[in-house]
Amino acid sequence: MPKYQNSYFTMPDGTLKHVHPLTGTEVWTVPTRAQRPFYNRPLKTPKPLEKAEEENYCDFCQTEYYLTPPEKARIIQTSDGHYQKIEKLNPDLLEASHAVFRRVANLFEIVTFDYWAKNHGFELSATQAQWKKKYLENPRGMEHVLRLVEMKLKLSGKPVEEITSTSIEEKLKLAEGFFGGAHELCIAGRHYRPAAEWDNELYSSGEMTPEEHYGYMRFTIDAMIDIYANNRYVRYVTVYQNWLQAAGASFDHLHKQLVGLDEWGTSIQSEMEVVRESPNIYNESIVNFSASHSLVFAENNYAIALSEIGHRYPTLAIYSKSKNARPDEHGPEELMGVSDLVHACHAAMGSSIPCNEEWYYSPRDAAGVMPWHILIKWRTVNPAGFEGGTNIYVNPVSPVALRDQVVPRLYELRSLGKIHDLKIAAECELKPNPLLYGQK
Numbered sequence: 001m002p003k004y005q006n007s008y009f010t011m012p013d014g015t016l017k018h019v020h021p022l023t024g025t026e027v028w029t030v031p032t033r034a035q036r037p038f039y040n041r042p043l044k045t046p047k048p049l050e051k052a053e054e055e056n057y058c059d060f061c062q063t064e065y066y067l068t069p070p071e072k073a074r075i076i077q078t079s080d081g082h083y084q085k086i087e088k089l090n091p092d093l094l095e096a097s098h099a100v101f102r103r104v105a106n107l108f109e110i111v112t113f114d115y116w117a118k119n120h121g122f123e124l125s126a127t128q129a130q131w132k133k134k135y136l137e138n139p140r141g142m143e144h145v146l147r148l149v150e151m152k153l154k155l156s157g158k159p160v161e162e163i164t165s166t167s168i169e170e171k172l173k174l175a176e177g178f179f180g181g182a183h184e185l186c187i188a189g190r191h192y193r194p195a196a197e198w199d200n201e202l203y204s205s206g207e208m209t210p211e212e213h214y215g216y217m218r219f220t221i222d223a224m225i226d227i228y229a230n231n232r233y234v235r236y237v238t239v240y241q242n243w244l245q246a247a248g249a250s251f252d253h254l255h256k257q258l259v260g261l262d263e264w265g266t267s268i269q270s271e272m273e274v275v276r277e278s279p280n281i282y283n284e285s286i287v288n289f290s291a292s293h294s295l296v297f298a299e300n301n302y303a304i305a306l307s308e309i310g311h312r313y314p315t316l317a318i319y320s321k322s323k324n325a326r327p328d329e330h331g332p333e334e335l336m337g338v339s340d341l342v343h344a345c346h347a348a349m350g351s352s353i354p355c356n357e358e359w360y361y362s363p364r365d366a367a368g369v370m371p372w373h374i375l376i377k378w379r380t381v382n383p384a385g386f387e388g389g390t391n392i393y394v395n396p397v398s399p400v401a402l403r404d405q406v407v408p409r410l411y412e413l414r415s416l417g418k419i420h421d422l423k424i425a426a427e428c429e430l431k432p433n434p435l436l437y438g439q440k
């Protein structure tokens with residue numbers, strides 16, 4: 001029994017109450033607490049950037065390729081401008097090219113290699129074992145791996161004497177996750193945007209060209225396919241991007257994360273339960289509902305973007321219209337359509353808003369179907385004691401105010417040619433039931 005008859009309504013004093021149709025999250029936007037987040041405005045005074053021939057600002061930067069685990073894949077740009085993928089790069093060649101994107105294991109896995117080995121009897125797949133053998137046969141590869149294990153032990157607080165007395169064999173055992181773990185990073189090639197002068201001019205998703213952004217999503221989806229292919233105990237690969245410290249990122253250097261799980265995770269699980277009861281709910285309660293409340297702010301042939309109700313953080317949502325419910329089932333045009341709207345949202349936000357980008361899609365072993373959608377949550381609000389005690393979240397930015405911050409920027413970016421063509425605000429088609437997920 002829903003608590004309110006209406007999931008989105010304003011009280012006489014101006015308080016807006018909204019409840020997410022799938023999660024039931026209750027959010028209030030209280031007029032006196034409403035404040036506009038200062039997007040594109042730096043929180044601390046920017047300093048002039050110390051320029052370097054090759055970027056050397058953090059462990060994900062170009063000069064530090066050896067500070068991340070062995071590279072599973074890299075995209076490079078050839079002299080004629082095309083992108084080329086190199087898999088399992090020879091350790092001697094790490095510095096021989098500049099990576100546009102790189103894919104490596106996360107040094108500090110959330111779900112560890114040990115978890116898979118001990119709970120499921122997982123062992124390296126034949127390809128992974130072969131790669132590990134080849135990598136360690138190379139003296140540079142062996143040195144790279146041992147140095148990383150030592151660094152990891154040191155960062156986890158192991159005393160130096162203990163690290164030096166650990167045998168090579170034992171250290172190599174600790175490196176299994178580099179080759180066969182299911183927690184990976186897809187790291188962007190740049191720390192700052194090209195020609196940056198100030199240290200706040202970071203290279204965010206919105207700083208990419210639409211083509212680069214498409215390449216980044218394609219690269220991430222390929223990583224997802226590979227995780228499923230190498231570990232048969234993985235039931236769901238969750239994909240997310242934490243941007244800036246306030247959103248949980250350890251470096252201000254753009255990266256996406258993929259984590260293989262042996263379950264769907266609580267939020268997918270509970271959404272799939274709702275979907276089983278009401279298969280068309282994403283159309284009815286999210287997209288059609290948002291259309292009739294003027295919350296849809298962008299659309300193209302393959303995707304639709306809206307300011308979503310019922311989130312504790314201001315949230316932009318991008319839904320794929322495709323009947324294919326998983327990212328890896330999307331054809332190139334469909335993927336470009338989704339990528340274009342995600343890119344446009346990031347570009348409209350600018351690079352100074354901390355945010356989480358979260359991907360949701362139908363698990364492979366699910367009976368029900370959920371459309372592939374991506375949420376971009378602005379981490380500009382800090383839930384505190386009130387939220388803890390009541391389970392009611394105060395989000396100072398109403399869905400309408402959020403929409404109104406994004407729309408003028410989209411017009412501007414479109415006229416500058418910085419984003420691919422799309423329909424904005426009143427131009428959107430708003431056809432009922434535009435999401436075709438689950439249809440044959």
Ligand SMILES: [Zn+2]
Nearest residue numbers: 058061191253
């Ligand atoms: Zn960096």
